[in-house]
Amino acid sequence: xxxxxxxxxxxxxxxxxxxxxxxxxxxxxxxxxxxxxxxxxxxxxxxxxxxxxxxxxxxxxxxxxxxxxxxxxxxxxxxxxxxxxxxxxxxxxxxxxxxxxxxxxxxxxxxxxxxxxxxxxxxxxxxxxxxxxxxxxxxxxxxxxxxxxxxxxxxxxxxxxxxxxxxxxxxxxxxxxxxxxxxxxxxxxxxxxxxxxxxxxxxxxxxxxxxxxxxxxxxxxxxxxxxxxxxxxxxxxxxxxxxxxxxxxxxxxxxxxxxxxxxxxxxxxxxxxxxxxxxxxxxxxxxxxxxxxxxxxxxxxxxxxxxxxxxxxxxxxxxxxxxxxxxxxxxxxxxxxxxxxxxxxxxxxxxxxxxxxxxxxxxxxxxxxxxxxxxxxxxxxxxxxxxxxxxxxxxxxxxxxxxxxxxxxxxxxxxxxxxxxxxxxxxxxxxxxxxxxxxxxxxxxxxxxxxxxxxxxxxxxxxxxxxxxxxxxxxxxxxxxxxxxxxxxxxxxxxxxxxxxxxxxxxxxxxxxxxxxxxxxxxxxxxxxxxxxxxxxxxxxxxxxxxxxxxxxxxxxxxxxxxxxxxxxxxxxxxxxxxxxxxxxxxxxxxxxxxxxxxxxxxxxxxxxxxxxxxxxxxxxxxxxxxxxxxxxxxxxxxxxxxxxxxxxxxxxxxxxxxxxxxxxxxxxxxxxxxxxxxxxxxxxxxxxxxxxxxxxxxxxxxxxxxxxxxxxxx
Numbered sequence: 001x002x003x004x005x006x007x008x009x010x011x012x013x014x015x016x017x018x019x020x021x022x023x024x025x026x027x028x029x030x031x032x033x034x035x036x037x038x039x040x041x042x043x044x045x046x047x048x049x050x051x052x053x054x055x056x057x058x059x060x061x062x063x064x065x066x067x068x069x070x071x072x073x074x075x076x077x078x079x080x081x082x083x084x085x086x087x088x089x090x091x092x093x094x095x096x097x098x099x100x101x102x103x104x105x106x107x108x109x110x111x112x113x114x115x116x117x118x119x120x121x122x123x124x125x126x127x128x129x130x131x132x133x134x135x136x137x138x139x140x141x142x143x144x145x146x147x148x149x150x151x152x153x154x155x156x157x158x159x160x161x162x163x164x165x166x167x168x169x170x171x172x173x174x175x176x177x178x179x180x181x182x183x184x185x186x187x188x189x190x191x192x193x194x195x196x197x198x199x200x201x202x203x204x205x206x207x208x209x210x211x212x213x214x215x216x217x218x219x220x221x222x223x224x225x226x227x228x229x230x231x232x233x234x235x236x237x238x239x240x241x242x243x244x245x246x247x248x249x250x251x252x253x254x255x256x257x258x259x260x261x262x263x264x265x266x267x268x269x270x271x272x273x274x275x276x277x278x279x280x281x282x283x284x285x286x287x288x289x290x291x292x293x294x295x296x297x298x299x300x301x302x303x304x305x306x307x308x309x310x311x312x313x314x315x316x317x318x319x320x321x322x323x324x325x326x327x328x329x330x331x332x333x334x335x336x337x338x339x340x341x342x343x344x345x346x347x348x349x350x351x352x353x354x355x356x357x358x359x360x361x362x363x364x365x366x367x368x369x370x371x372x373x374x375x376x377x378x379x380x381x382x383x384x385x386x387x388x389x390x391x392x393x394x395x396x397x398x399x400x401x402x403x404x405x406x407x408x409x410x411x412x413x414x415x416x417x418x419x420x421x422x423x424x425x426x427x428x429x430x431x432x433x434x435x436x437x438x439x440x441x442x443x444x445x446x447x448x449x450x451x452x453x454x455x456x457x458x459x460x461x462x463x464x465x466x467x468x469x470x471x472x473x474x475x476x477x478x479x480x481x482x483x484x485x486x487x488x489x490x491x492x493x494x495x496x497x498x499x500x501x502x503x504x505x506x507x508x509x510x511x512x513x514x515x516x517x518x519x520x521x522x523x524x525x526x527x528x529x530x531x532x533x534x535x536x537x538x539x540x541x542x543x544x545x546x547x548x549x550x551x552x553x554x555x556x557x558x559x560x561x562x563x564x565x566x567x568x569x570x571x572x573x574x575x576x577x578x579x580x581x582x583x584x585x586x587x588x589x590x591x592x593x594x595x596x597x598x599x600x601x602x603x604x605x606x607x608x609x610x611x612x613x614x615x616x617x618x619x620x621x622x623x624x625x626x627x628x629x630x631x632x633x634x635x636x637x638x639x640x641x642x643x644x645x646x647x648x649x650x651x652x653x654x655x656x657x658x659x660x661x662x663x664x665x666x667x668x669x670x671x672x673x674x675x676x677x678x679x680x681x682x683x684x685x686x687x688x689x690x691x692x693x694x695x696x697x698x699x700x701x702x703x704x705x706x707x708x709x710x711x712x713x714x715x
Contacts, residue, residue, distance in 0.1 A: 002042050004082035005055055007067055010045065013056035015092050029137055031066040035075055036133070039063055042084040046095055055085065058095045112160040115149035144170070152178040155185055171198035175206070175230050175240065206230065206240035213251045213275055214241055215370025222247055251275060251366075258372050259364045267354075270361035271374070279363040279375050286379040289360050291350030300345050307342045311335060318602070325621050332602045352378060431599075431607035431655075440598045442501035444657040445561040447594070449498075450511035451587040452573055452660070453556035455580045457518050460548035462579060463555035466572070490560050490570035498560045507594040511587050515556065522549055569661055577660035584654045590636050595655070596629035604628050611635075611653060612646040 043060030057064045064083075071078040088095065128146075132139045148159070148169055159169045172181050184201050207214055209229065214222070219229065222241060230240040241247055255273030263271040274282045296304075314335045318328060352360070360378040367373055456463050506512075523546040529538050542550075563570060590596060596604060605628075609617045620628050634640045636650045 002084055002086055005045070005085050007071060007076070007078040007081040007083050009054045010043070010057055010064060010083060010085075011048070011054065012061055012064055013046065013058040013095070015058050015095055027062065027065050027069055030062050031069045032133060034063065034066050035070055039067070039084055042086050044098065045085045045087055046089055047087065055087065057085075059098065060085075112148075112156065115145045115156075144173075147173045147176070150176070152181040152185065155181060165195075167195040168198060171195035171202070174199050175202050175242070177230070177242070206242050207244040207247050209239035209241060211241075211247075212277075212366050212368055212370045213247050216254060216366060216372070217247050217250045221250060225250060248275075255364055255366070255372060262364065262374055267357045268361050268378075269358050269380075271364055272361065273364040273366075273372075275366045277365050277367050279365065279377065279379075282363055283377075283379055286381060289352075289356070289378040289380055291352060291378070293348035293350050296345075304342060304345055307338045311338055314338075328602070431603050431610060439501075440595075441567060441657055442561070443506060443594065444655060446500055446506065447509050447511065447588055448584065448658045448660070449559050449561040449573070450509060450515065451584055452577055452580070452582060453559050454511040454514045454518075454587065455582050456556045456559075456576065457515075457549075457552045459580060460552040462576065463552040464548075466576065467551070467555050490563070490572045498558065500561050507591070509588060509594070518549075518553055518556075522546075522553060574660045582660060584658050584660070585652050588654060588658060589651075590632070590653075590655070592629040592633045596632045597626075601625050601628060604632060607653075608632070611649045612642065616642070616646060 041060070041063070043057050043063055045055035045057050045060075048054040048056045067076070067081065067083065068078070070076045071081070088098065090098075128139055128142050132142045149156070151159070151169065151173055155164070155169065155172050158164045159166070172185065175181060180202055184198060209219070222243075223229070225246050227241055227243040227246040230242045252273070255275070259271040259273045262268075272282065276282070314331050317323070318331050318335075323331075359382075360380045362378055363375040365373050365375050456466075523542055525538065559573065560570065562568065604625075605617050605621060608620055620631060623631065631640070635642065635646075636653065638647055638651050640647075642650075
C-alpha cells in the first residue's frame with residue numbers, strides 16, 4: 001500500500017543498486033522535474049533498525065538524492081515534505097533483487113518520442129526556456145530535439161523505426177533545408193555510411209562559421225548582405241553559412257582594399273590577396289627573390305675570425321678527461337654563447353633594395369584566426385638574381401648588370417634557373433645546441449622515414465591517394481619545375497627503391513623489422529608464375545584486400561628519407577604523418593648504438609637536464625661517456641627506476657631530427673659544419689660526487705611492465 005513519509009525520515013539503503021556518482025545519475029534534471037511536477041512514482045523503502053520510525057530507500061535512490069538536493073537549496077523542507085513510498089520487508093537479498101528488477105525494466109523514451117514530446121509542449125506554450133527548466137535539460141538540448149522533430153518526413157520516420165541511429169539523424173539535422181536533407185538521403189539511405197560522411201556531404205556547399213573567411217567577414221556583415229546561417233545544434237562551433245558565395249565576395253573586397261593600402265605604402269609591384277595562410281600554390285609559376293644579406297663589415301669579419309679561433313681553443317680544452325664539472329660547464333656555456341653570436345652575424349637579415357621593389361610583389365595571406373598578414377617572401381614573374389657586392393659575372397662592360405641595377409649593397413639581374421619552393425627544415429642539432437654529424441642526421445632521417453612507412457601500411461586508401469597524386473602531378477607539371485627524377489614529392493613511386501644516403505650498416509629498428517614482417521604476410525602466390533602475363537593474371541585474381549595490402553607495402557617502400565643532399569624534410573611526408581597521427585616515440589627509442597654513442601657528453605648531460613632537471617644530470621655527471629650512454633639507453637627505454645614524471649618525459653622524447661614538422665619549423669643547422677661523431681670516453685674527476693648508491697643499484701634493474709610503450713599501428 002502506498003503511504004507518505006517525511007523526507008527527513010528517509011535515508012539511502014546500502015543495498016540500493018544505484019551507486020554511480022551524482023553527475024552520472026543526472027540528479028540535476030531529476031530535481032528540476034520533481035520541483036515542477038512533484039514525485040510521480042513512489043519510492044520502495046524498508047523499515048530501518050535504528051532509529052525507530054525511519055526507513056531505508058532501496059529503490060528510488062535518484063529521486064531521494066534529487067529531493068535532498070532541493071532541500072539543501074531551500075526549495076522544500078525535509079521536515080515537512082511528504083514522500084510517497086511503498087513499504088516492503090524481507091532480507092537484503094530479496095530487497096536487492098527487487099531493486100535490480102525495478103531498475104532493469106525501466107524503458108527510456110526513444111529520441112523520436114522525445115522529439116515529438118518537446119514539439120507538443122513547445123506548441124502549447126511556445127516557451128523553450130520554461131520547457132527546458134521543467135524537464136531539467138538545457139535550452140540547446142530542447143532546440144536540438146526540435147530540430148530533429150522537423151527533419152524531412154522520410155528521415156524522421158527512419159529514426160522512429162530505428163532504421164538510422166541518433167547520430168545519423170543529427171547529421172541530417174545539421175542543416176534546416178529539407179531539400180538538402182532529402183538530396184543526401186536519396187543517395188545514402190541504403191548505404192552504410194557514418195554520421196561524419198553525411199555531415200561532410202551536406203557541408204560541401206556551405207561554409208563553417210569558424211572558417212577563416214567567416215571570421216574575417218563577421219556574421220553581422222554577412223547577414224546584412226543577405227547571407228543565412230544554418231545553426232548546428234548538436235556540435236558547438238559547427239554552424240554553417242549557407243551562402244558561401246556572399247562570404248567569399250565580402251572577404252575578397254576586404255582583402256583587396258588592404259592589399260591596395262599595403263601596395264601604396266611599400267611601393268611593391270603588386271600585392272595579391274589569397275584566402276590561405278600559405279602562398280605555396282599561389283606562387284606556382286612565379287620566382288622567389290633570393291635576397292642576399294648585406295656584406296660583412298670589417299668589424300664583423302674580424303669578430304668571426306676571433307670566434308673561430310676561440311672555439312678551437314675551447315674544444316681542445318673540453319677534451320681533457322680530468323676537467324672538473326664546473327670547469328667543463330663554464331667552457332661549454334662559453335662555446336654556446338660564441339655559436340649564438342656567430343650565427344647572429346652570419347644570419348644577417350636580407351635587405352630588399354629600393355630599386356628592386358618595382359620588380360617584385362608579395363602575397364597578402366589569411367591566417368587560421370581570420371587575420372590578414374603580409375607574407376615575408378617576395379616573388380617575381382621573371383626570375384631575379386640578387387648579386388653580392390663585387391659579383392661581376394653578369395655585368396656589362398660599363399659595370400652594370402643587364403636589365404638590373406647595382407649599388408653599394410649589390411645588384412640584381414633578370415633571368416635564372418626556376419622558381420623556388422617552401423622548405424621544411426628540422427633543427428639538426430643535439431640537445432644543448434651542438435650540430436649533429438651529417439651521418440647521424442642521415443641515419444635519423446632514414447629511421448623517421450621507416451616509421452612513416454610502417455604506419456602507412458595500415459592505410460591503403462591513403463597510400464593510394466598519395467601514389468595517384470604523385471604520378472599525376474609529376475606528369476602534368478612542367479618538366480623544369482622539379483626535374484624528372486626529383487625527390488621533391490618524397491617517393492620514387494615508379495619501380496626503383498629510394499636513394500638512401502650512404503651511411504654504412506644501419507642500426508636495427510622496430511619499424512624496419514615491422515616492414516619485413518609485413519612483407520612475409522603478403523599473398524605472394526602470384527609471384528611463382530614464370531611468365532609476366534601469368535603473374536599479371538594471377539595478381540588480378542587476388543581479392544581487393546590483398547591488392548590493397550600490396551599497394552600499401554609498395555608505396556611504403558618507395559618513401560625517400562630526405563630530398564637529395566639537403567637537410568630539408570618532405571612536406572607531403574609531414575602531411576601524411578599528421579593524418580596518421582604518427583607517434584615517433586612509440587616506434588623509436590634512442591639507444592647507445594643509434595644515438596647516445598654518436599653525440600658528446602655535454603649534449604647528453606644537457607638532454608638529461610631537460611628530461612629530469614639538475615638532479616638527473618648530477619647522477620650522471622661523474623660517469624664516463626660509455627657509462628652515461630648505457631644508462632641513458634635504459635632510461636629512455638623506460639627500463640630504469642626513476643620518478644614517474646622523469647620516466648614519462650624520457651619515453652616521450654625524440655630528437656628534433658626524428659620529428660615530423662610543419663611549415664613553421666625552424667631552419668636546420670647544417671650538420672656538415674661541425675659536430676663530428678663522438679668516439680672518446682670521459683673519465684671521472686676526483687672532484688665529482690659519485691652516484692647515489694640507491695640510484696646506482698636501481699639503474700641495473702629492468703622494469704618488466706612495458707605498458708607505457710605504445711604498440712605500432714596494425715596493418
